[in-house]
Amino acid sequence: MAMIDRALASNATPETLERLLALQERWEASQARKAFDEAMAAAKAEIPVIAKNRTVDFTSAKGRTHYRHEDLAEIARTVNPILSKHGLSYRFRTSSVANEPVSVTCIVSHRLGYFEENTLTGPRDDSGNKNSLQQVGSTLTYLQRMTLKAALGLAAAEDDDGRRGGTDDAGNISEEQAATIRALIEETGTDIQHFCELMKVESVPELAASQYDRVIKSLEAKKRRVA
Incomplete structure (x- = not known):
């Protein structure tokens, strides 16, 4: 900025000012990227392992499905205060065209403007007795959860509150x-x-x-x- 001020004071040519402004924009973009990386590193150092708080258990023609997972609300409850503390936030962009796979993009942003995107695509969830809208909603929720986990590099494990120092067999x-x-x-x-x-x-x-x-x-x- 000091160089730009001096250029203006000395009646520099428009071409010179344009080059200086481009240099300033590149410098600001570099600083924003650096701030984003530092914030992500600090946040990830504080984010704990996410507890698996939901159980899926049903039987279909393909057999029994039974597993535990962490839902989106549990992830948000855990990570949101930490991300906010370091100037980070996230949002989702979705796409669901008729007869095509569902797509979700997780956008993680820093307050200085730099952001990164992570996109996943998947078929509509036709398990159980879901109607067409429920199939889309189920897939959207799943992809939101997975893109956020991927963007933040999250780990999940069984809730071990009752283990009292036992070994983690997850x-x-x-x-x-x-x-x-x-x-x-x-x-x-x-x-x-x-x-x-x-x-x-x-x-x-x-x-x-x-x-x-x-x-x-x-x-x-x-x-x-x-x-």
């Missing part, structure tokens, strides 16, 4: 990994109940993270055989 696969396994189970015509019995779990999300690679390799081999 070594299960992630929801994304569970979705990948379910897709392969469906593609290969595998009976999900028989699969869970063989793996000694009640549902796919209860698989141990250490089992994931072996399960994927087995299902992909079966997929090649039935192709």
